[in-house]
Amino acid sequence: MAEKVLMxxxxxxxxxxxxxxxxxxxxxxxxPQTELTEYMSRRMPKVDGVFLQAESExxxxxxxxxxxGAGARVMTSSSSPGISLKQEGISYIAGAELPCVIVNMMRGxxxxxxxxxxxxxxxxxxxxxxxxxxxNIVLAPNSVQELVDxxxxxxxxADQYRNPVMILGDGALGQMMEPAEFHSSNTGLVKKxxxxxxxxxxxxxxxxxxxxxxxxxxEQHNIHLQRKYALIKENEIxxxxxxxxxxxLVLVAYGITSRIARSAMERARAEGMKxxxxxxxxxWPFPEQQLAKSAENASALLTLELSAGQMIEDVRLSVGNIxxxxxxxxxxxxxxxxxxxxxxxxxxxxxKGGK
Amino acid sequence: xxxxxxxxxxxxxxxxxxYCPGCHHGIIHRLIAEVIDELDVQDKTIGVAxxxxxxLCYDYFNFDMIEAAHGRAPATATGVKRVHxxxxxxxxxxxGDLAAIGTAEIVHAAARGEKITTVFVNNAIYGMTGGxxxxxxxxxxxxxxxxxxRNPNFTGMPIKMSEMLATLDGAKYIARVxxxxxxxxxxxxxxxKQAFEIQLNGLGFALVExxxxxxxxxxMSPLEAVEWMEKNMVPYYPLxxxxxxxxxxx
Numbered sequence: 031m032a033e034k035v036l037m038x039x040x041x042x043x044x045x046x047x048x049x050x051x052x053x054x055x056x057x058x059x060x061x062p063q064t065e066l067t068e069y070m071s072r073r074m075p076k077v078d079g080v081f082l083q084a085e086s087e088x089x090x091x092x093x094x095x096x097x098x099g100a101g102a103r104v105m106t107s108s109s110s111p112g113i114s115l116k117q118e119g120i121s122y123i124a125g126a127e128l129p130c131v132i133v134n135m136m137r138g139x140x141x142x143x144x145x146x147x148x149x150x151x152x153x154x155x156x157x158x159x160x161x162x163x164x165x166n167i168v169l170a171p172n173s174v175q176e177l178v179d180x181x182x183x184x185x186x187x188a189d190q191y192r193n194p195v196m197i198l199g200d201g202a203l204g205q206m207m208e209p210a211e212f213h214s215s216n217t218g219l220v221k222k223x224x225x226x227x228x229x230x231x232x233x234x235x236x237x238x239x240x241x242x243x244x245x246x247x248x249e250q251h252n253i254h255l256q257r258k259y260a261l262i263k264e265n266e267i268x269x270x271x272x273x274x275x276x277x278x279l280v281l282v283a284y285g286i287t288s289r290i291a292r293s294a295m296e297r298a299r300a301e302g303m304k305x306x307x308x309x310x311x312x313x314w315p316f317p318e319q320q321l322a323k324s325a326e327n328a329s330a331l332l333t334l335e336l337s338a339g340q341m342i343e344d345v346r347l348s349v350g351n352i353x354x355x356x357x358x359x360x361x362x363x364x365x366x367x368x369x370x371x372x373x374x375x376x377x378x379x380x381x382k383g384g385k
Numbered sequence: 386x387x388x389x390x391x392x393x394x395x396x397x398x399x400x401x402x403x404y405c406p407g408c409h410h411g412i413i414h415r416l417i418a419e420v421i422d423e424l425d426v427q428d429k430t431i432g433v434a435x436x437x438x439x440x441l442c443y444d445y446f447n448f449d450m451i452e453a454a455h456g457r458a459p460a461t462a463t464g465v466k467r468v469h470x471x472x473x474x475x476x477x478x479x480x481g482d483l484a485a486i487g488t489a490e491i492v493h494a495a496a497r498g499e500k501i502t503t504v505f506v507n508n509a510i511y512g513m514t515g516g517x518x519x520x521x522x523x524x525x526x527x528x529x530x531x532x533x534x535r536n537p538n539f540t541g542m543p544i545k546m547s548e549m550l551a552t553l554d555g556a557k558y559i560a561r562v563x564x565x566x567x568x569x570x571x572x573x574x575x576x577x578k579q580a581f582e583i584q585l586n587g588l589g590f591a592l593v594e595x596x597x598x599x600x601x602x603x604x605m606s607p608l609e610a611v612e613w614m615e616k617n618m619v620p621y622y623p624l625x626x627x628x629x630x631x632x633x634x635x
Binding site for chain 1: 428429440443450451452457463469472473492
């Protein structure tokens, strides 16, 4: 399927999952990602797949745990409050090393919050989220085409590392329509000899589990997980740099915010200000060294988020305390206009930057 | 020439269990293993273990197993069954797991008519954490969190899960059994077998509740515990088949 089709972000994720060979989807309705759940309910029966509307997000993620443990390519999706409910299951999935794809189309929080776009779940997504020492691979697209490509990639990475992959989008990405084309999975469906699929002549049971009652054994398991995370850090950093070579000010933004930031950056450039942009695509692993290098010659950075400041901690860890890292964010479902960001750029360039 | 009359079922591993003296889990494990062997489905069985005393049952069953989060075994089993509709999938759960934290999961698995089997072991107490009040703890029963006896004014009455689940259309077979004597063990095995046959015939959800003793946390000898169960649990949780498809009932 090489032709471009005009699709809503949420639906494009669904189609991309099917193209990637996902035939099991377990979900629960929540705004602003419900179109994805609805799309799967329409599409899965047409491709001999399974769509199941669970009784809760908790049940949905535990169905994912079962399906992943049984060897399937499987996905669930939700939005912020629903993702909080899934955290227990995600911890078990990470602990048992099962591959799956979890979509979070973020909305304003905390609590019930709002149904408008936000990026307030960055900490939850990138620092673990549930209990225990674990990491999801977290990918943050900024267009419908990238939602598609990253969805397909997510299934491959999940299988390759036997690790949950979270696609971190937001209400705006989910709702907007853009043309996209679909390319199939690189690895395709892989063999999973470890899955609990019934012994079927294997002779020895497979056990899917995250319980290690002996502390020595659990420590060994954690060491094994950390080795895997180190490997992921080495191999799976993704980012985009725009006009950073000569930039005095480097904007750092991901997802929908990077689209607005780019407009503001282009305007500032047109007016002769040396502004560039660094866009992390993998939020975990975070492109620490790449950002540090990208901002090597800059005198300041400006982190832009739809939050009160979460990714900025990783930005500061990346560049150290040698240059100022400014922040501008909106919360609650409010989006900054390109004009607002442009004004921040002007203020910093004039030496009047904010915090 | 000697004939072997009694052997360990193929579907049980050759290891000692961690269960307390007198505990019924061992008997119930064996009955399930015998049924799996008799139905000749060991090679396509996937069990889902709970959180509770039987959390380690994946070490005792000799087929593929998945250890679920507390209460979520029916959801996990649903995921497994939807991936492998030809497999035999069951959850093994205790009363805290199934009747408290996992109430939504068991009710909706039954309501969907999920083609899985659940073995529900009801011993009226939380065993693994050391004897706290369960949803199935009897009125006036003393536990570590009902030290003056369960008071229904504050905690309500014990939940009768089998009766409740039997009201759901998707639940095709619901029975309550006990393993307190050889006659009941034979009946229990028959019920467990029927519950698996319901699944094999694609009829829908099937559950067998097994009344069980917990001598350790009840603070009794195994014999006293069996007597206590017969005197107190059976009158409140009557044994019998609550729901059975006509073609199976015969």
